[in-house]
Amino acid sequence: MRRPGGWWRLKSTPEKVETYTRWSFHFFGVSEAAGIGLATYGQTGPRLATLLSLLVVAHAAACMATAARALDWTLGRRAQPVRELWGLGALTAVLAAVAILLAEHGPAGDGVDTATLSVFTGVQVFGVGTMALGVRHRWRTLAALVGGFAAGAGVVSGAAGVLWPAALVLAGVLLAAGAFTSFTAVFSVWLLKAVYALDDAKETRARLAVAEERLRFGRDLHDVMGRNLAVIALKSELSVQLSRRGRPEAVEQMIEVQRIAQESQREVRDVVRGYREAALEVELAGARGVLAAAGIAAKVTGETADLPAKVQAALGWVVREATTNVLRHGDAKEVAVTVRMSKGRVVLTVENDGVAVATGHGPPAGPGGSGLAGLRERLSAVDGTLEAGPAGKGVFRLTAEVPLPSATADAALEAAS
Template identity: 80%
Template sequence: MPRPWGWWRRKSTPEKVETYTRWSFHFFGVCETVGIGLSTYTQVGPRLATVLSLMVATHAVASMATVARALDWTLGRRALPVRGLWGFGALTAVLAVVAVVIGEHGPAGENVESTALSVFVGLQGFGVGVIALAVHHDRRRVIGLVSGFAAGAGIVAFAAGLPWLAALITGCFLLLVGGFLAATAVFSVWLLNAVYALDEAKETRARLAVAEERLRFGRDLHDVMGRNLSVIALKSELAVQLSRRGRAEAVEQMIEVQRIAQESQREVRDVVRGYREAALEVELAGARGVLSAAGIVAEVTGETAGLPSEVQSALGWVVREATTNVLRHGDAKKVAVTVQMPEGRVVLTVENDGVTATTDGPSTGSGGSGLAGLRERLSAVDGTLEAGPAGKGVFRLTAQVPLPSAATGAALEVAL
């Protein structure tokens, strides 16, 4: 049964930050409606309060829609909604002017002017914060936007009938409120873009680590085969020349070519076997490097010296597969690899956090080809594999392989 918060756990870290940012801006709309609109019912009559509340609610809904489009633009998912921004700016200006006109020339009553003035300032303050999303990349434009709205508010308030001092105070207050909301919007977008950039850099580092490993393998293969192929080419050419001259040394050269070719085959098999069946210590070092390149803290503890080659090969595959799973699935920040040898067996444990699946980890059944393949490799050395959740957001993979006893080793020596 899906967990209530499964949708959140399935999101990556950048997606979580994006969701948080979006709903934070939407919450600003709720705050605008409740804090400015509904609060008018406690200050003026119900009719006027309803009119002002509808104005604020309309502006809040428009701000939510504009925020959604502006954030899509900042993330490169759509073009800049120029018409939408101009429309929202015009709506903000019109509603603000209506509010100040109601305060100065509307129905008489206690607190009417102050209530309408608070709506006037609040609409523009939240409006500036939303419009700042479209100019967040240019600090001078943000300052100009805030200053322009503040100056315009002061001029409109004075033109509507407020004394010049009250109009000046209104403009200065809007400068502070609008500046704060605009700065909040700019910082939120900057943080969101930074998180996405860091996530992309993390994936790039992981890809570079894999590419570096492939280059290392190609370099080793070239070092093994380069000289031998050159010798084979030279001796084959020499054998052709000797054969054309009818000399018996051509057969000796071809025999030498055959020997070098067979030796090359053996060396290539050794290189591939070393890549596929690397020692456990080598795999642990490689896993530490790949995880570190991906920005994940890797802690490796335990001794690997003295383990039989077949045991090291099987456990090396476990480390390799576990590292791949950590990079491909979840959002791990820390991976702990422990090697222990209690009572004639070796136990390898790989534990990571950041599991995002609804079951707190990848499938532990036989359906997964990775875990099934590991079980087959471990079964060849009488080993076992256990994988599953080990706490909230933690996944643990444990491989156990029995070590050959001293008696078995002695018997094998006698038999040989």
Template identity: 65%
Template sequence: MSGPGGWWRGKSTPAKVETYTRWSFHFFALIELTSIGLPLFANVPSTLSWWLFPLVCGHAVLCAVTASRALDWVRGTRDRPRRLLTALAATTALVAVAALTLSGTDWRPATDAEVRLGASVFVGVIAFGTGTLALGTRDRRRMTHVVLGATVGAGAASFPLGVPGPAALVTAGTVLLTAGFLTFTAAFSVWLLDAVYELDAARETRARLAVAEERLRFGRDLHDVMGRNLAVIALKSELAVQLARRGRPEAVDQMTEVQRMARESQREVREVVRGYREADLAVELAGAQGVLKAAGIACEVTGSAPGLPAQVQSALGWVVREATTNVLRHGDARWCGVSLRVTDGRVTLTVENDGVPDAVPGAPGAGEGTGPGGGSGLAGLRERLTGLDGTLRAGPVEGGTFRLTAEVPMPDPPGPNPPAPDPPAPDPSAVPVPRRVNEVRS
């Protein structure tokens, strides 16, 4: 689908969650640049700021790249980025130590603003680096060790550079809180992403199991119908063969019975298949509303099905089922409306939704899913409606809405039985002369 949001609408729900997670970590790099990188130019001499700002930029970019590769590793599409993780750890330590130089030296005393900015750069770089490093491990214990190691390292690096003891403890505590929060955010994001993919896989597995269970049930019904009849047909056919070899006339009676049993089996199989092909419109409307609401799509159903002929309800029930499947599978709808009305002797079913699919259903290859007993997708629906002199229209309309409309004429109600015509008056010349029964004697 063309348009600014076409690339987003074309993604599945797990892919959308993965994209959101990935760009959230990229946004962390932008936060690092704006919160601790840009303030350098306003509070630090130009020579020192132009020296520290590229380090902060390089650290932010390295965090974004490492986060992206680590997410690929979590999803199993890449190997673990060991070199990037090592490079990020070394760069984090380098930039953090460089930030402490803003606290001043023996030959250049620092202002209060420089001291505060140096502490913020020191804590921020370690926090963002630790949170990104947490993506490179799946073990909670190792994540805890990374946070504790960053905290101890921050406190240990402060003392040799002349930071007072209380200030070093405060800095270590701040690193513990910020790094722990970002690490928890990274761990929760990975857990949520894995949970979404597992739920999607479970839904597909449940759908396959439902199809397999339905096939087994259909197979059991066919076995119950055909098993006994085929066994009787086989026995009577064998008996007819034996009787025919002996020249007995009873063989004809047995073959007549075989023929009757075959026709009875054919009738029963048709009844079983017809039970699977027929759909109740009221049940389909309620089921569609429940399925769409479970998928997070607001569904509004107007109109009712009572009083419609069985064949009309069955055909429109399949329309509701196929339209619901297309809304869930081919679009990204947030709202769906189903209306049923009877006007001028025609039943009109309209299904609208605001998730226009990538291709117009009804075109070759668009929304043509396999449908039971009726062909495939909308093509099968058109075949069903054509048998009732109905029509089916599907396509996008104004306002980014997709509309599917099915119309079926109401069958004419059976009228009263017409009176039997009066018999013609007999022609006297054509009246036969009765014969005497005893005229001919045997």
């Protein structure tokens, strides 16, 4: 069963920011409908208040629909919603004109003026802010959009019978409020795109690190095999020439070729073994750097220098796999790695917060779903054990224990005493 709030935990950081941004603009529509439309019931009669409320609610719904499509366009998921933008602009202008006409030629009363003028300014402010999400060349276009609505509001209100000083005040208010909402909308979109860009950069950096490691491995193989293969080719060619001449030295040359080939096999095995082995010190340093690059605070405590090579290799794989799981699953902010000696055993603990748990069984095991199973196999080769599971709300703990050889254990106990 999915825990409450699990849908939010399963989202990545960019997806969380996108969800927050979308619901913020939907909340603007709700605020417009409630703060402007429903507020008219306390300012004027029920018939006029109902009319104004319906107009405002229709405008708020159009704003929310346009905002959703404009955000999709901004993120490159659909074409620019040109028709929706023009429709929202026309609806905003019509509703503003209706409101100012009702203010000047509708029922008399101070409450009527207050209600209609709030609708007149409110629909334009929210409309301009929403349209700012879907325009190109934003700063130049926004200046024209905000200035155009402010100037139009002043002209229309003056033509409808509002005194020109009051019309200028209305135009100034719309200019300031429209500029603020437009800037807020543009900044929200910029922030959302920046978060996605940073997430893409983090993935690119991880891919580059993998590519660099592959290049290093390729260079090592080339250095080992290139020279030996060249010697094998030359000695084989020499052996062929000697054999054609019936010279007994051909056998000696082939024996040398065989020796070099066997040496090459040994060197390749050494290179591959070195590539596959994971030194604990190196893995801890690498994990600290990778986690820091991902914005995760890593705290490493304990001594690892005197551990046997096989123990370091096994625990190094634990650190590597644990770091991979932290980066791929959940939304961790802190990771703590502890290495300690306990009764002739070395205990490695990796604990992180921000676990995305959908089923209550902890994060996925790793690539192909066999990461933890592979670690148990590696640890079993040195008589080690592995435990992994939740350690509190949103916390996941992985503990590996490996027994130390008797000499190393005695030395460690003496040093500890």
